[in-house]
Amino acid sequence: MRRSRCPDLRAAWLLAGLLAGHAAAQESAASASPCAADPVFVETTINGEARGGGLALLPPGAVWVESRLLRPSESAYAVAQASCDLGAFVQLSGTLDLSFDPSELTLTVRPQLALLPGNTLDLADWHASAPGPDATLPLVTLGVQGRLERTPGTEGLSRELGVQAGAQSGPLTGAVGLSVRAQGAADPQVEAQLGAAYRVSPHLTVTAQAYAQRVNGDTRLNDQRISGVRVTWGDARAYRLPLWSLALPLDAEVRLRVNGDDLPPVRVRAGQLVLRNVGVNAPAGTLQAVIVDATGERTESRVYGPGDVLVTAHALAVQAEAGVKGRAGAATLNGVYGVTDHWSLSGEAQWQPGDWQGQLGARYADLSYSAGVNLAYRSARPQDTALTGDVTLLRDEWRLSGAARLVPLNLRASSVSASAGWAGSGSGTTVSVTAQATPGEAQYAAGASVSRQVTPQLTAAARAQVAAEAGQLGWQAGLSVTWTPRDTLSVTGAALAQRNEPLSAGTFSAVTEARWQPAPGHTVTAAAQFSTLPQRSARLGYAYAGPVALTASLSTDGGWSASGRAGVAWVAGRAYLTPDDPGPGVLVRVGLPGVPLRVNGVRVVSDARGEALVLLSPGTQAVSVTPDFDALPVTVSVREERRDVTLAGQGAAVIDWTGNFEAFVWVRLLGADGAPLPYATLDVQGTRRTDDEGWALLPAFGAPLVAPVTLDGAAAPACRVTLTPGVESVRCAP
Structure with a gap:
């Protein structure tokens, strides 16, 4: 197969046709047969996936490739078909973003989501349909983790050790944990926790819990968490995110993770994946989509808040907790109720002796508009009583929002804020602008940021912010670039300049980090930090994630750390x-x-x-x-x-x-003279045939066995072999 004698000339024709986009040229190219063009053998990459070598025909103003190079979901990439002596070809659409390298003979077709079928999935009525496991057995676990760290500027070594044990069986779970922390010669801090939960029904769970601590020789219950009883009742997914879109250049398997909870994976076609009514278990959190396609696995995340979610009509979720916090009683109650698919009510109350506080809120939300009001009161500080309101408007690629906080008894603490964001569909570009002000306290701030995925391997971002407080002005500006030449290697560089009064001179710092995965589970990092302040260092780190987890790092400033978990x-x-x-x-x-x-x-x-x-x-x-x-x-x-x-x-x-x-094993058949027996057949759980070097892939066997061998072209077995576990080469004896 010969290559084109004039690849540069053909590349010029290709680029001219792509850039001009002239209708007459396209029509002429489509009507003329491409089979007369000299074939060019090219390495093809389509939608980020290497499709291997194939033939391309490059008549003026058009690009034709072998039809086998396109996936079924990419059928719209082709605008014409032709059957030539060399095979079936398709003409690629002139709207595609193509690049042809005549020196390397490579053809790259970048994703065009508008030409891919895409999917729309409504998860509102999702329910588990897969069968249950073959059995469910009691589970007992024991875990331990430790950490040693030396930080420059601190006294002594930081030490931490923790042990946890748990048991699960049927509707009951239990756990106990103990952790010890110490810094230098100071007395260690000890924390212990004990808990048991019983799932009465899919909607009702009762938990008993206790948290204790020992600090400076004093042992008491934790004063930040309630030791007592917690009751959770209601719909596990009372909230739902109405819309989430993901760009999929290839057919893929997508698995959603909602605040750590996995939903069943789905197989979807290439294009824009639109997910509707994604059930979530909290008014704020993180959604993750693990996407597996022909190029590997990647994860996309979305952080959502109360302004992004709806409450399902008539869904009710309530959690009550009562017990002891420190040395005093304490109780909390919070809940949400969906009045309709658009209106919802929420409330929260907390009580301690001499102090109680509560919040009441109402929200309206649909696919393009969200607004809410909230009233908060605390008996110990009535002057902080606040009425807040927010509104969010979604229009195509735009997101506009505003919020206000009114403190009637302390108007100086009232504040307003606004933001605008734009995310270009398919362009990989996002822009956001924010502003906030507390006029009564002379506090003002504004910022802007932009990020762009320049290429599939290169992402750049920039941000700037200016703030003023009591007449003093400060600002900062930053730039970051991430380059990922392959899945196992990424390099990030970031720079930040800032100035805060009353400092007369600004500061500048830069950080660069490289992450390399030489093998699954192993990660090596190298980083360096530069600054106009006396804070310059380089760091080398290693991490392993497998049945056990290990990390270690060493810095030129004298700091180091080591940790493990198993x-x-x-x-x-x-x-x-x-x-x-x-x-x-x-x-x-x-x-x-x-x-x-x-x-x-x-x-x-x-x-x-x-x-x-x-x-x-x-x-x-x-x-x-x-x-x-x-x-x-x-x-x-x-x-x-x-x-x-x-x-x-x-x-x-x-x-x-x-x-x-x-399981199978490789066995090589040799003749009596030691020469390989190519294309011979032997009977081991069916007929098996050797390759041209005498190797055959046989079902694994645990004991010696004898098999007849028929040589290539013979009608009957000519000899026998005795197969022995662990022996690769065997001789055929008459």
Whole structure:
């Protein structure tokens, strides 16, 4: 196959056709047969995925590629088809962003979301439909973590040690923890906690808890947390986020995580993924979408607040807590009720002897508008009684919001704020502007920021802020750049300049950091910090995340740290080394050692018993288990590619996958003279054939066995081999 003799000329024609976009040129290119053009062999990348080598035809004003290079969801990328002697070709749309490198013979097609089918998923009526596990067994866990750190400018060494133990069975969970912290020669601080929770029904949970501390020789109950009883009742997902859009350049599997709780993964087509009515368990929190496609795995996050969510009509969620805080009684009560799909009421009350406080709020929200008012009162400080209001308006790519806080008994503390944001759909650019003022106290601030994904590997951001207080002015400006040449390597650089009166001179600082993952679970970091102040240092760090977690770092300023975390769990009398996570367990039995798996995206490998235990986040109900095909050995075959399970009760959910995997071994057949036997067949649980070097992939066997061998072209077996476990090369004897 010959390459084009004039690649530079053809590249010029290509670029001219793409940039001009002239209708007549497009029509002429479409009507003329492309088969007369000389084929060019190019390495093709489409939507970020390397599609390998293929033929391209580059007649003037058009680009034709082999049709096999496009995925079904990319059918709109093609505007014409042609059948040539070299195969089937399609003409790429002139609206695509293409680049052709004639020296490297590479063709890159960037994502065009408008031409991809996309998906719209309404999660309002979602309910778990996957079957339950094969069994749920009691689970006992024990975890320990420790940390040593020396910080420049502090006295002595900082030390920390913690131990936690827990048990889960059916509707009951229990946990106990102890932590000790010390700095230098100071007396250590000790904290202990004990808790037990009983899930009466899917809507009602009762928890008993106690928190104690010992500080400076004084032992008492924690004065920041209530030791007593907590009752939670109502809908676990009373709130819902009405809309969230994700750009997917490729077909992908998407798994949502709501404040640590995983929802079942869904398989979606390339394009704009629109998620409607995403149920969330709190009025503010973080949504994460773990996206797995042909290029690997990535995570996108969205932080949401009360102005972003709706309360489902007639949904009620209430939590009450009563007990002792420190040496005095305390109680709290909070709840939310959805009057309609747009109107909701919320309230909160806290009580301690001599002091109580409460809040009442109402909110209206729909897909494009949200407004709320809130009244807060505290008996110990009635002068702080405040009425607040906020409004948010969403219009296409714009988000406008404003808020005001009125303090009737102290008007000087009243304040206003406003913000505007723009996020370009598909452009990777976001812009935001904020302003806030407390005129009575002469406090003012304004800021702006912009970020842009310049290329799939390069992101840049800039921000600036100015503030004034009592006539004194301060400002700061920053710039950051992140370059990710590949999934395992990222480099970040940031610079910040600032000036705050009464300092006459400003300061400047810059930080750069490189992160490299030489292997899964291992991360190496190198960072440097420069400043006009005497704060210059370089740091080297290492982290490992697996069955245990380890971190270590060393800095040129004399600081260093080391930490570790490990856990062990017991299920049915067997021990498993696991990370120290407090959630439910999933025990996958595959029957083979060394099988890599993904459990809700968490990588794990089966142990010598052919089992793997994973502890998930608290509240997880849906579990998806798949082989980790990126790491699966070629000597292991798979029958079922995925198993979805809905957890029932607390403990370790057992998934029996022992019949899903089969192990194979490589064996090389040699003749009596020691020469390989290519293309020979032997009968081992069916007919097996060797390759051109005499190698055959056979089902694993645990005892010696004898198999007849038929040479290439022969009609009957010519010899026999005795296969022995662990022996790769065997000779065929008559």
